[in-house]
Amino acid sequence: MADNKKAVNAITNMDEDFAQWYTDIVKKAELIEYTSVKGCMAIRPYGYAIWENIQRILDGMFKETGHENVCMPMFIPESLLEKEKDHVEGFAPECAWVTLGGSEKLEEKLCVRPTSETLFCEHYNHIVHSYRDLPKLYNQWVNVVRWEKTTRPFLRSREFLWQEGHTIHATAEEAIEETERMLNVYATFCEESLAIPVIKGRKTDSDKFAGAVATYAIEALMHDGKALQAGTSHYFGDGFAKAFDIQYANKDNQLTYPHQTSWGVTTRLIGAIIMTHGDDSGLALPPAVAPIQAVIIPVAQHKEGVLEKAGELLDRLKKAGLRAKLDDSENSPGWKFAEYEMKGVPLRIEIGPKDIENGQCVMVTRHNGEKSFVKLEDLETAAAEKLKAVHDGLYQKALENRERRTYSCTTLDEITKALAENGDGFVKAMWCGEEACEDEVKEKTGVGSRCIPFEQEHISDVCVCCGKPAKHLVYWGKAY
Amino acid sequence: MADNKKAVNAITNMDEDFAQWYTDIVKKAELIEYTSVKGCMAIRPYGYAIWENIQRILDGMFKETGHENVCMPMFIPESLLEKEKDHVEGFAPECAWVTLGGSEKLEEKLCVRPTSETLFCEHYNHIVHSYRDLPKLYNQWVNVVRWEKTTRPFLRSREFLWQEGHTIHATAEEAIEETERMLNVYATFCEESLAIPVIKGRKTDSDKFAGAVATYAIEALMHDGKALQAGTSHYFGDGFAKAFDIQYANKDNQLTYPHQTSWGVTTRLIGAIIMTHGDDSGLALPPAVAPIQAVIIPVAQHKEGVLEKAGELLDRLKKAGLRAKLDDSENSPGWKFAEYEMKGVPLRIEIGPKDIENGQCVMVTRHNGEKSFVKLEDLETAAAEKLKAVHDGLYQKALENRERRTYSCTTLDEITKALAENGDGFVKAMWCGEEACEDEVKEKTGVGSRCIPFEQEHISDVCVCCGKPAKHLVYWGKAY
Numbered sequence A, B: 001m002a003d004n005k006k007a008v009n010a011i012t013n014m015d016e017d018f019a020q021w022y023t024d025i026v027k028k029a030e031l032i033e034y035t036s037v038k039g040c041m042a043i044r045p046y047g048y049a050i051w052e053n054i055q056r057i058l059d060g061m062f063k064e065t066g067h068e069n070v071c072m073p074m075f076i077p078e079s080l081l082e083k084e085k086d087h088v089e090g091f092a093p094e095c096a097w098v099t100l101g102g103s104e105k106l107e108e109k110l111c112v113r114p115t116s117e118t119l120f121c122e123h124y125n126h127i128v129h130s131y132r133d134l135p136k137l138y139n140q141w142v143n144v145v146r147w148e149k150t151t152r153p154f155l156r157s158r159e160f161l162w163q164e165g166h167t168i169h170a171t172a173e174e175a176i177e178e179t180e181r182m183l184n185v186y187a188t189f190c191e192e193s194l195a196i197p198v199i200k201g202r203k204t205d206s207d208k209f210a211g212a213v214a215t216y217a218i219e220a221l222m223h224d225g226k227a228l229q230a231g232t233s234h235y236f237g238d239g240f241a242k243a244f245d246i247q248y249a250n251k252d253n254q255l256t257y258p259h260q261t262s263w264g265v266t267t268r269l270i271g272a273i274i275m276t277h278g279d280d281s282g283l284a285l286p287p288a289v290a291p292i293q294a295v296i297i298p299v300a301q302h303k304e305g306v307l308e309k310a311g312e313l314l315d316r317l318k319k320a321g322l323r324a325k326l327d328d329s330e331n332s333p334g335w336k337f338a339e340y341e342m343k344g345v346p347l348r349i350e351i352g353p354k355d356i357e358n359g360q361c362v363m364v365t366r367h368n369g370e371k372s373f374v375k376l377e378d379l380e381t382a383a384a385e386k387l388k389a390v391h392d393g394l395y396q397k398a399l400e401n402r403e404r405r406t407y408s409c410t411t412l413d414e415i416t417k418a419l420a421e422n423g424d425g426f427v428k429a430m431w432c433g434e435e436a437c438e439d440e441v442k443e444k445t446g447v448g449s450r451c452i453p454f455e456q457e458h459i460s461d462v463c464v465c466c467g468k469p470a471k472h473l474v475y476w477g478k479a480y
Helices: A002-009 A018-028 A045-064 A085-094 A117-127 A172-192 A239-243 A268-277 A306-319 A333-342 A353-358 A376-404 A412-422 A435-445 B002-009 B018-028 B045-064 B085-094 B117-127 B172-192 B239-243 B268-277 B306-319 B333-342 B353-357 B376-404 B412-422 B435-445
Strands: A032-034 A041-043 A075-077 A096-101 A104-112 A136-145 A159-169 A199-202 A214-221 A227-237 A259-266 A294-298 A324-326 A347-351 A360-365 A371-375 A406-408 A426-431 A448-453 A472-477 B032-034 B041-043 B075-077 B096-101 B104-112 B136-145 B159-169 B199-202 B214-221 B227-237 B259-266 B294-298 B324-326 B347-351 B360-365 B371-375 B406-408 B426-431 B448-453 B472-477
Touching: A018 A032, A018 A268, A032 B117, A041 A045, A045 A136, A045 A159, A045 A172, A045 A268, A085 A239, A096 B104, A104 B096, A117 A136, A117 A159, A117 A239, A117 A259, A117 B032, A136 B136, A159 A172, A172 A199, A172 A214, A172 A227, A172 A259, A214 A376, A214 A448, A214 A472, A227 A239, A227 A268, A239 A259, A259 A268, A268 A376, A294 A306, A294 A333, A306 A324, A306 A347, A306 A353, A306 A376, A333 A347, A347 A353, A347 A376, A353 A360, A360 A376, A371 A376, A376 A406, A406 A412, A412 A426, A412 A435, A426 A435, A426 A448, A435 A448, B018 B032, B018 B268, B041 B045, B045 B136, B045 B159, B045 B172, B045 B268, B085 B239, B117 B136, B117 B159, B117 B239, B117 B259, B159 B172, B172 B199, B172 B214, B172 B227, B172 B259, B214 B376, B214 B448, B214 B472, B227 B239, B227 B268, B239 B259, B259 B268, B268 B376, B294 B306, B294 B333, B306 B324, B306 B347, B306 B353, B306 B376, B333 B347, B347 B353, B347 B376, B353 B360, B360 B376, B371 B376, B376 B406, B406 B412, B412 B426, B412 B435, B426 B435, B426 B448, B435 B448
Parallel strands: A294 A324, A294 A347, A406 A426, B294 B324, B294 B347, B406 B426
Antiparallel strands: A032 A041, A075 A104, A096 A104, A096 B096, A136 A159, A159 A259, A199 A214, A199 A448, A214 A227, A227 A259, A347 A360, A360 A371, A426 A472, A448 A472, B032 B041, B075 B104, B096 B104, B136 B159, B159 B259, B199 B214, B199 B448, B214 B227, B227 B259, B347 B360, B360 B371, B426 B472, B448 B472
16 A cells, blocks of 8 residues: 555646646656657657557548548648648748758758648649549548647647548538548547547637638547647638649539548547546546556465466456456555556456455456456456446546536626636637637637537527627637 | 550560569559659558558567557757767768758757667667666657658658667677567568568678667569568667666666667568569569459449349458459459559459359459459358469569579679679679678679578688688679
8 A cells, every 4th residue: 555655646636736747647657758859759658559549440430431541751842832822821830841951951941741731732633633533532640740839748749640631522512521521530539439528610710720711620628627629620622722733624524623621630639538537546548549458466466376367367358359468567466556547547357365266356447446346257248348337437527527617608707707716618608700709708718719519509699709699609718 | 455455555564674664563553653852752542551551460460579669759859869970970961850940940950760779769768777677679660761862662762661670678688589580570571471582681791780780681582683671670789778878777786788679671562562573464462461352343244133243242252351342333344454453453353144144253363364263152262262372373483583593603703694694683602701802792793792691501612702711601682
């Protein structure tokens, strides 16, 4: 128990200092290590294994919806980036530029991709000529760079890993359908694999992706009441096609501009997992992406038969398709309990001489510490049920946090009061559609527009700010 | 047949102009497309799917041998790159340098990783303190950049994809064992998954990786008789540990320098596949990494029942675990035959009204055009047998090419004569171990040392060049 306490005390209490708690977790759970390159992290095996699980599940969902993986170059010549006016204005200020190759100055500087619309457009210009070439449904899993001033591991780093989907379609209808389809894929993934409830909606014009006609997003609420944009999907219309001269001959042999989309999620999702599910004992991982789903901890492992039995259970769990681990190291059980709590392993299985005598083991679920005795013959079914219970429990807890922290307001004063009394959270309030009001809400109350949710509600007739007729319900919040 | 001929004629004959044949294939089989960034290619879905299969198989082999995936930053500060003298001398001339972040000049320029030893060393310095922290067996799947002057898709590009393994061990013995283990993993992969026979050996000192004590490599012989280095594995001793001040407390609590390795294969393997197995009809893919292992082509598909039966066969092959495709497009069967030959699909299955009547289908193996009738009830077993036959056939053909093109020589004149009479190939000849002789062989005969093979033979007592006592048998060749 002394060991246990020591390890637990090593993390800052989350209600005392949430930011420090977060930093403690990413380091102590061995997700990342800092490097000498500011804003660039070394993702360690345990952190990367979470990303591999995210990739595997999402990649399957992309392929099921007809997408193919490709890989574009990481460099964008300045002249190519400049072809679409809004796009370059949005991204140029945060580009890292390569100006030297070996010892020679480059004739044209190359930006390290902050996103790859321009490269995909150049490629489409080469390969799309006829309606028979459409649609192209592409995705790539790559690294990108944005030269941020303030950085935090996973949440905002200069280099990050992501996937970027890029598709091109004959018609606007098809492209809009794709934009919505992929937002739904993201929402399903967040809810069913990460146990994170999300709000689906459209960004206001001031918050759109540079070059997009419309940006859709999923927004999640973190434990501290701040919002996190967990994924975006953009509809481009034919703006990029015009800028890059992409045309196809339609069935009547007339040259036509196609319509495009792009969509992405990043390693930021790992930050979302930490801040949605973590607690004062450390990480709490949703079973679908946990590198270790069940850890077996032998008790009194020096006693005859304990390690053999523990090994048997490990084999059975692995055979049942679980990512299981047996920790037979010299550390004390108490130390191990704390270690795997810190690492957020969903299910702990304890087995000692008395358990073996009684033909049972102990199962403890990470998210609520609930302990139960399970007959050894029921090992596999019980483990599967417990993992399901962990997923559902994490999701419910996150949903309850969001519901408790969602405030319906009809005036700016109500917003200020709700936030002061209950802490940060989502504010639901009506909006007239004017950017001036959006700015004023932010200035006076501190919350910005997060999205115009697809599921609209009617809270009042008028804009929360100017009192003129309201056009939309908007979710407002402070954002990561 | 007219269609068929047209498609086939579209590739240059390989014996006429092998380089142009290669370029034709990478474009016509839709593996890559050029971009406006010199030396950086867009890898298209069909090319990337080959890489995904390579990744999946190798990643499994790495994990089975105890390795974990991580991800280091893509940027290396100049001062970090400079810490190991030999290493920076080898790589600095071909680095791409980031000098601007947004509009601001960086205080220290950052190189885009050409390889990541320095980043792993910095990381080890942070996380390795005790013998309990060793070994660390890491790997990463990333992109790297080397500012080459002459570039060719897959074979030598400025940006390429690869995996780089980086491990750190308590003792030299363990590290050397790891270096050899991973070379063997590469050799097994090349032979069993890519059907490419390889020679395992050690590089001469002049050809070692910058900073290595020893570099091991696998060397393959391409169809045109040129050699291609298909994978390397390096033993670093404790040189990097000393340069980066990595020390661990051993069991006696004494500070000790650990020993390191690194090893890598790249998208170059796709070039090796093309140049080992391809022919005048296009690509020929080894079944283990072929994106489509079997293509079903309906004959007289407008006739009743043909497409239904073809669909049934597709379902059965997929259920049997094959990557199968049915092409029911409007193109003629002849066009389709040529198209999938070009794309190197190992097995073609034809089914028409007569076949259905006779309860059979036609199977054609890509590498030798062999045609056979198969009873429909034997579909799955026959397809599996045929795929095995394609693998074995490709391997045998490659091995025969290598054997036919391997020349044992005892004098420089014999080398010149063998190459002139039989074309490029591997030359087996003895060497005294002096760099001067290595240079002279290359100057006078055009072949450089490829490796000192692990399987030594005794061809003569003396060096092929100077006549002094020989130390090693060496494989010599012209290299890609």
